[in-house]
Structures are given as structure tokens and as C-alpha cells.
Amino acid sequence: MKSRVHWIYGSGLIGSYLGGVLSQRHEVAFVGRPLWNERLINGFTLADYTGAKASFRATPAQIHTHLPEQLENAVIWLTVKCTALNEVLAELQSKLGNGCTLICCQNGIGSVESVKAHLPHCTVIQGIVGFNVVWDSECSELRRSTEGVLALETGSTDNLQPGWLSCDRTTLLPVFWPQDMEAYCWAKLQLNLANAVNALADVPIRDMLQNRHYRSIIATLMDELLLVAKTQQLKLPQLTKVPAHWIPRLLRLPNWLFRRIASKMLDIDPTARSSMWWDLQAGKTTEVQYLNGAVVQIGKQLGVPCPANDTITQWVQNITVKCPKAGNSTQISPKQLKTAILG
Ligand SMILES: NC(=O)c1ccc[n+]([C@@H]2O[C@H](COP(=O)([O-])OP(=O)(O)OC[C@H]3O[C@@H](n4cnc5c(N)ncnc54)[C@H](OP(=O)(O)O)[C@@H]3O)[C@@H](O)[C@H]2O)c1
Known part of the structure; x- marks a missing residue:
């Protein structure tokens, strides 16, 4: 070699x-x-x-x-x-x-x-x-x-x-x-589901994580993925400080408790944004179809509906299609975005 x-x-x-x-x-x-x-x-x-x-x-x-x-x-x-x-x-x-x-x-x-x-x-x-x-x-x-x-x-x-x-x-x-690469991919995908929220929120990742509305959207996207993974009998490895299935629970905590318990998650560059946000700004087609879209597609094959991932995939794709120029912004409040994605 x-x-x-x-x-x-x-x-x-x-x-x-x-x-x-x-x-x-x-x-x-x-x-x-x-x-x-x-x-x-x-x-x-x-x-x-x-x-x-x-x-x-x-x-x-x-x-x-x-x-x-x-x-x-x-x-x-x-x-x-x-x-x-x-x-x-x-x-x-x-x-x-x-x-x-x-x-x-x-x-x-x-x-x-x-x-x-x-x-x-x-x-x-x-x-x-x-x-x-x-x-x-x-x-x-x-x-x-x-x-x-x-x-x-x-x-x-x-x-x-x-x-x-x-x-x-x-x-x-x-x-x-890793011994089980498929399970490893799904564990990594769980973390990447937040990229689409960050792209639509149009704020740095750190600010997104400090807002409970955004965190609830991410938690629901992750819940759907966890069910799809469970249906495939995949045992997701732990890629963060807490096991994969604890992350949505952590994300749903009230702000004061989240800041205290999950301070490590906020220990990131205050200006960092997801690559999907950068792609949208550059008018490029994003990878959303391979991330949230893949959860929807495989969920469909298994009879597990994933409405939140479906909605956010379509939303990001529509922005990609409708605004192929730099400077995309959804200009939508966190609460409105939560209602739009979670109903
Ligand atoms: N960046 C990160 O921190 C990170 C972290 C984890 C995983 N990833 C994943 O890693 C993968 C790569 O991401 P990246 O951030 O490295 O992307 P990137 O910076 O856009 O790099 C990909 C490069 O390949 C070029 N390219 C595309 N088609 C080509 C061709 N036919 N011939 C030659 N060059 C070509 C692209 O040019 P054009 O842009 O002109 O097409 C671009 O310069 C993605 O799936 C991403 O999700 C990225």
C-alpha cells in the first residue's frame, strides 16, 4: 500500500x-x-x-x-x-x-x-x-x-x-x-441534521444553539433519525459527550439548564456557520438531499414517516432554487421557523 x-x-x-x-x-x-x-x-x-x-x-x-x-x-x-x-x-x-x-x-x-x-x-x-x-x-x-x-x-x-x-x-x-461503519455514518448524520436549521436560521451555530426554538427543531429532526436507525436495528455509537439518544433530550432543556449542562456544546467559534449556510450564500445546490433528505427517503422505505426532515429538506431546496444569488436569508423568526417545520 x-x-x-x-x-x-x-x-x-x-x-x-x-x-x-x-x-x-x-x-x-x-x-x-x-x-x-x-x-x-x-x-x-x-x-x-x-x-x-x-x-x-x-x-x-x-x-x-x-x-x-x-x-x-x-x-x-x-x-x-x-x-x-x-x-x-x-x-x-x-x-x-x-x-x-x-x-x-x-x-x-x-x-x-x-x-x-x-x-x-x-x-x-x-x-x-x-x-x-x-x-x-x-x-x-x-x-x-x-x-x-x-x-x-x-x-x-x-x-x-x-x-x-x-x-x-x-x-x-x-x-x-469503526467496527460498524453503517451505524457510524448514521451517528454522524444525526449531528449533521442541524446544518439545515443553521442554514435557514441565518445565524452563527453558537447563537442557534442558545435558542430553544432552534434546538427543539433539531431535537425533532434527530428523533425521526433515531427511529429510522432503530428500525434498521442499528446501534449508534457515541460520538459526543453523551449517547446519541440523549442528545434530543438535552436540546429540549430550558435555556438556563442547557447552558449549564451542555456548556461544552457552546464552546465553539462564535462566528462559525454550517457549510450548508455557506452553500446557500454562494447560490450553490446544498447537500440537504443527502442529509435530511436521506432520512426521509430511507424512512419511507421502512414505513417510518419523517415529516420534519421532509419539510426542512423541501424548504432548503426551495431556497436553493428560488434564490440562486448570494445573500439568501429566510428572515424568519426562530418561533416562526419552529412552527413552519414542526407544525
Ligand atoms: N468542510 C468541512 O469542514 C467538512 C467537514 C466534514 C465533512 N465534510 C464533507 O466533505 C465533503 C467535501 O467538503 P468540502 O468542505 O471539502 O468541500 P469543498 O471545499 O467545496 O471542496 C470540494 C472541491 O472539489 C471541487 N470539485 C468539484 N468537482 C470537481 C471536479 N470535477 N474536478 C475538480 N474539482 C472538483 C470543488 O470545486 P467547485 O466548488 O468549483 O465545484 C471544490 O473546490 C462534503 O461532503 C462535506 O459535507 C466537510
């Missing part, structure tokens, strides 16, 4: 961070847009919230705008958003040869299945990025801004046993190998 080249396909925030850290031990190449290619060539600091730092600069030979033809025996880290997957799959189908391993790093549910269906001759595994990465243009720093690990599915083939990625001893990239 060590001698295989690691290709980062879609080097934005996550891809450039992973590629930068991986290059300490592996040969890495990047496929990305001009803006990120320039950043990679100019060089930047890789940093994390603990203060660990490393510098990274790519050589021009590492930078690409497309994958080369007939790529064989490579590891491809797919780090585009879910919304770019269809376009990317067409290119992968025509260019990937034998012995390739793809690691799908998309949030939500459904990407891995889609990649597996299109590329049956490749080994496809799920990667879950459990931390946020932000770009600080003032000091050219790509920073892992929160706790969390890179969770990687293990595989029986291709030597994909825990530890195959000889990179898991750097604090910049803690790696974890």
Missing part, C-alpha cells in the same frame, strides 16, 4: 487538508479547481485546534485539473461534495483501471452506494470526516477547527485492515476504524 499514489479528487477544504497531511508519508497528487491549485502551490500551514502545525507546499507536478487516463493501483480520495458526484463519476468510469481503491469522504448517506454501483471493478470504502476544516486566508492556514477523527471503513480485500494508512500517528489527522 505504501508505494501506491494517493490522488485527492476535489481538493477543497477537506481534500487539501487530507492531502497535505498524507504527503508527510505518501506520494500525493491533487485534482482541483484553479483557486485551490494556486493555494497548494503557494503553500500553507496545516494546523489543528490543539496547536499542532506543519507546513505544506505542493510541487507543480503534484497539481492537476483532471485525472490522468488509465490510472491503476492508486488510492483515490473522493473529496468533492455529494452534489458534484454525478459529474465526477462519469470521469472516474472512463479513467480508472485495475487495482484502484476509492475512499468516499462525503457527508450523509448514499454516496458510497452510488460510487460502488458505477465502479464495480474498484474497491470502494466509506470515510467519515468527523472534524471541520476552515481556510484562513490572512495567514494562509488550513485548520482542523474542531475535535473529531477521520473514520475509515475496513475491508477484507486490498489489505484494508485497521492501520493500513500509515499516517495515524500524527495529531493533525487522528484516524479511527
Whole structure:
């Protein structure tokens, strides 16, 4: 595995961070847009919230705008958003040869299945990025801004046993190998359901969490997911300080008690917003269909109605469609939003 080249396909925030850290031990190449290619060539600091730092600069030979033809025996880290997957799959189908391993790093549910269906001759595994990465243009720093690990599915083939990625001893990239990757994905999805609320609330995540109306919406979205997961007999692992099924109860506490008990949840950058909010502001299609929308879709297959996730998915999609310009704002009060989503 060590001698295989690691290709980062879609080097934005996550891809450039992973590629930068991986290059300490592996040969890495990047496929990305001009803006990120320039950043990679100019060089930047890789940093994390603990203060660990490393510098990274790519050589021009590492930078690409497309994958080369007939790529064989490579590891491809797919780090585009879910919304770019269809376009990317067409290119992968025509260019990937034998012995390739793809690691799908998309949030939500459904990407891995889609990649597996299109590329049956490749080994496809799920990667879950459990931390946020932000770009600080003032000091050219790509920073892992929160706790969390890179969770990687293990595989029986291709030597994909825990530890195959000889990179898991750097604090910049803690790696974890869950036993039940499906349950792990659903546990991560539970936390990501709040992204849509943040996008519609149009306030920083910290302000959103201090408002009980917003917290009740998130709690109901999570209740629906927990029922869908239970119906699939998934045992969700604990990714936060409290077990998955306690989180909605915590969120519903009155403000004074929530602040006291869940102060750690509020210990975040006061300006941070969800990537879905950023996508809406940029007039981009969001990943909501793969997050809240996936809960609705799988709930439907199992006979578990998920009306709150359904409403919020449609709401975010309508904004994406109706306001394809920057500056979207729902301009709706927390109470109105709660009534609209929860009825
Ligand atoms: N950012 C985080 O902190 C974070 C944390 C956890 C999980 N995630 C998940 O990780 C995934 C990636 O997120 P991200 O924040 O890294 O997204 P991102 O910053 O938008 O990076 C993706 C990059 O891929 C580029 N791209 C798309 N199609 C391409 C193509 N055909 N060829 C070359 N480049 C292409 C995009 O360019 P265009 O924008 O021009 O299309 C963009 O620069 C998402 O599923 C996200 O939910 C993100």
C-alpha cells in the first residue's frame, strides 16, 4: 500500500487538508479547481485546534485539473461534495483501471452506494470526516477547527485492515476504524441534521444553539433519525459527550439548564456557520438531499414517516432554487421557523 499514489479528487477544504497531511508519508497528487491549485502551490500551514502545525507546499507536478487516463493501483480520495458526484463519476468510469481503491469522504448517506454501483471493478470504502476544516486566508492556514477523527471503513480485500494508512500517528489527522461503519455514518448524520436549521436560521451555530426554538427543531429532526436507525436495528455509537439518544433530550432543556449542562456544546467559534449556510450564500445546490433528505427517503422505505426532515429538506431546496444569488436569508423568526417545520 505504501508505494501506491494517493490522488485527492476535489481538493477543497477537506481534500487539501487530507492531502497535505498524507504527503508527510505518501506520494500525493491533487485534482482541483484553479483557486485551490494556486493555494497548494503557494503553500500553507496545516494546523489543528490543539496547536499542532506543519507546513505544506505542493510541487507543480503534484497539481492537476483532471485525472490522468488509465490510472491503476492508486488510492483515490473522493473529496468533492455529494452534489458534484454525478459529474465526477462519469470521469472516474472512463479513467480508472485495475487495482484502484476509492475512499468516499462525503457527508450523509448514499454516496458510497452510488460510487460502488458505477465502479464495480474498484474497491470502494466509506470515510467519515468527523472534524471541520476552515481556510484562513490572512495567514494562509488550513485548520482542523474542531475535535473529531477521520473514520475509515475496513475491508477484507486490498489489505484494508485497521492501520493500513500509515499516517495515524500524527495529531493533525487522528484516524479511527469503526467496527460498524453503517451505524457510524448514521451517528454522524444525526449531528449533521442541524446544518439545515443553521442554514435557514441565518445565524452563527453558537447563537442557534442558545435558542430553544432552534434546538427543539433539531431535537425533532434527530428523533425521526433515531427511529429510522432503530428500525434498521442499528446501534449508534457515541460520538459526543453523551449517547446519541440523549442528545434530543438535552436540546429540549430550558435555556438556563442547557447552558449549564451542555456548556461544552457552546464552546465553539462564535462566528462559525454550517457549510450548508455557506452553500446557500454562494447560490450553490446544498447537500440537504443527502442529509435530511436521506432520512426521509430511507424512512419511507421502512414505513417510518419523517415529516420534519421532509419539510426542512423541501424548504432548503426551495431556497436553493428560488434564490440562486448570494445573500439568501429566510428572515424568519426562530418561533416562526419552529412552527413552519414542526407544525
Ligand atoms: N468542510 C468541512 O469542514 C467538512 C467537514 C466534514 C465533512 N465534510 C464533507 O466533505 C465533503 C467535501 O467538503 P468540502 O468542505 O471539502 O468541500 P469543498 O471545499 O467545496 O471542496 C470540494 C472541491 O472539489 C471541487 N470539485 C468539484 N468537482 C470537481 C471536479 N470535477 N474536478 C475538480 N474539482 C472538483 C470543488 O470545486 P467547485 O466548488 O468549483 O465545484 C471544490 O473546490 C462534503 O461532503 C462535506 O459535507 C466537510
